Amino acid sequence: MSAVTLHDVDELRDLYRELILDHARSPRHFGKLDGATHTAEGINPLCGDKLRLYMRLDDDNIEDASFEGSGCAISVASASLLTDMIIGLPVPQALEFFATVTARLTGRQAGSDDATPPELDKIRALDGVREFPSRVKCATLAWHALNSAIHGESAPVSTE
Amino acid sequence: MTQLQVSNVPLDTECRPDFPALHQDVNAHPLVYLDNAASAQQPSTVIDTVAHYQRHDHANVHRGVHTLSYRATDAYEGARDKIQSFINAGSRSEIVLTSGTTESINLVAQSYCRPRLAPGDKILISHLEHHSNIVPWQLVCEQTGAELIVAPINDKGELIIDAFDKLLTDDVCLIAIAHVSNALGTVLPVKDIIAKAKSRGIAVLIDGAQGVPHMQIDVQDLDCDFYAFSGHKMFGPTGVGVLFGREALLDAMPPYQGGGDMILEVSFDGTTYNDLPYKFEAGTPNISGVVGFGAAADYLQSVGMARIAQHERQLLDYMMQKLGEIDGIRLIGTAAEKASVQSFLVDDIHPHDLGTILDHQGVAIRTGHHCAMPVMDFFGVPGTARASLALYNNADDVDRLVDAISNARRIFT
Structure with missing residues (x-):
């Protein structure tokens, strides 16, 4: 009657790409970070995503980062990719990444592909969320927590 | 035949x-629509009844001497009668029209419980309640020093009756419990609970939001003191609901909100309140929503x-x-x-x-x-x-x- 077509599965695989599923199943840098100097919580009340991001900053450099919490595949994979990308970065560059990634995932970035630096290549795996408006908040949650942690805001950020 | x-x-x-x-x-x-516990779809009869009211009959209720005001009042009060019949309430005075289950429960918390509660008193709920049958009680407990106590459930999602019975002590002012759990689908043994509560003189509110779309509700047979439900879970519009309350209890309760329509006479020396159920219906109500609500009750009764x-x-x-x-x-x-x-x-x-x-x-x-x-x-x-x-x-x-x-x-x- 309404068999699910290959096209449907393809579109869904565009959202749930192998890289996303891999990071969701085996998140990198998962757990509390000893000696963290900066931390922030991100909450997405709609689906119950709740993540805490930890960073150890030294002289404006992100020496180490981790996260813990629970959430959907998109939010966990995005947080995992984020920690992979920001470790070793100077803070101003991490803030630039925050701006680029949130603009890219919300579709606000003009000429999106050109403006995304090669270090952020893996974030392209999350591009599929643009077709799923209700999931953009999941993908950007950890990035908002990054911004909040750097600015030392104590209240949890919400993407609601 | x-x-x-x-x-x-x-x-x-x-x-x-x-x-x-x-x-x-x-x-x-x-479309396969399986989110009915959040909000059910509306039949054409509800949609058309609301549209007809808005196209032809809209005016404010209980106020004007002109024709449209009469029509609007008839449609609004007619819906109240349909809802009274739908749950077999003994009197139309017992049907308070609200914005939904949430407001109905808050009304009972503030108008029935708040004046009665003192430190040491208890409100009894269960572990499987919706937030709207938890938070209003937390608020009134904070306001009065009363205590909110929670009856446990088992791993099937059933109320543990023995444990519930042990919590039924004489310092319980009110039991507030779901008819059907929105998260688990459990049907609670509300009739038994009400009977036990009655024998101890404890009042009972049933959160019927998930009950009314699925089973015949007879508030006289249940013998509950309050029964709260919403229009949109039973194929009516959003933003309308009902508090059924036993007439003697409603009569003794102070108003929930002040405003127009809930008064008989206002002066700066004081105000006399309107009769039931209008005492609890301050301000211009959601007339078209209530009219649609009545059509939904008719639809369910016809099926x-x-x-x-x-x-x-x-x-x-x-x-x-x-x-x-x-x-x-x-x-x-x-x-x-x-x-x-x-x-x-x-x-x-x-x-x-x-x-x-x-x-x-x-x-x-x-x-x-x-x-x-x-x-x-x-x-x-x-x-x-x-x-x-x-x-x-x-x-x-x-x-x-x-x-x-x-x-x-x-x-x-």
Whole structure:
């Protein structure tokens, strides 16, 4: 009657790409970070995503980062990719990444592909969320927590 | 003879044409709507009744001497009569029209409980309540120093009756309990609970939001003091609901809100309040919503609640069986007495991911904590996927749900 077509599965695989599923199943840098100097919580009340991001900053450099919490595949994979990308970065560059990634995932970035630096290549795996408006908040949650942690805001950020 | 012929037609076959929203494609698939516990779709008779009121009869109620005001008042008060008949209340004075179950419960918390509560008094609820039957009691407990106590549930999602009975002490002012759990589908033994409470002189409020769409409600037979429900769960508009309250209790309660329509006479020296139920209906009400609500009650009565309950019971059994056959599924809420709802988790797929994948296949379910976070905590999960049935759902809908879940497993494994 309404068999699910290959096209449907393809579109869904565009959202749930192998890289996303891999990071969701085996998140990198998962757990509390000893000696963290900066931390922030991100909450997405709609689906119950709740993540805490930890960073150890030294002289404006992100020496180490981790996260813990629970959430959907998109939010966990995005947080995992984020920690992979920001470790070793100077803070101003991490803030630039925050701006680029949130603009890219919300579709606000003009000429999106050109403006995304090669270090952020893996974030392209999350591009599929643009077709799923209700999931953009999941993908950007950890990035908002990054911004909040750097600015030392104590209240949890919400993407609601 | 006619009666017999009608009853031979499956309920969903008879009713589906009445619901225009069901006949559409979503993401290139015919819609399967299984989010009825959140909000049910509206039949044409509700949509048309509201539109007719707005096109022809709208004016303010209880005020004007002109024709449209009479018509609006007749339509509004006529709906109250339909709702009174729908739940078999003894008097129309006992039907307070509110903005929904939430406001109905807050009204009881503030007007019935607040003046009575002192430190040491208790409000008794259960572990499976919706937030709207938890937070209003927390507020009134904070205001008065009373204590909110919670009766436990077992791992099937059933109220543990022995434990509940032990909590029924004389310092309990009110029991507030769901008729049907929105997250788990458990039907609570409300009639037994009310009888026990009566013998101790304890008042009982039933949160009937998930009860009214699925079974015949007779508030006189239940013998409850308060029964709260919403229009949009029973195929009416959003933003309207009812508080049924026993007349003697409502009469003795102070008003909940002050304003127009709830007064007889106002001067700066003081105000005399209007009669029931108007004492609790301050301000211009949601007239068109109430009119649609009345049409929804008529619709359900014309279909017949016994028939609806039977159809849904069979379909819920089928859904629980088919879901139970899926590898890696965990059914949450397996009470012996259930209505409409099945919560579940599949493998380690987050409910929100499952919801997106199902939506992509045209299947609408609810995912998340269902405004029942304590229930989620009890089962140790951040949320669940929930499919909830209504009179228009059928076995094809369940099969589509099961197929869609199978596809989700293929993507995730």
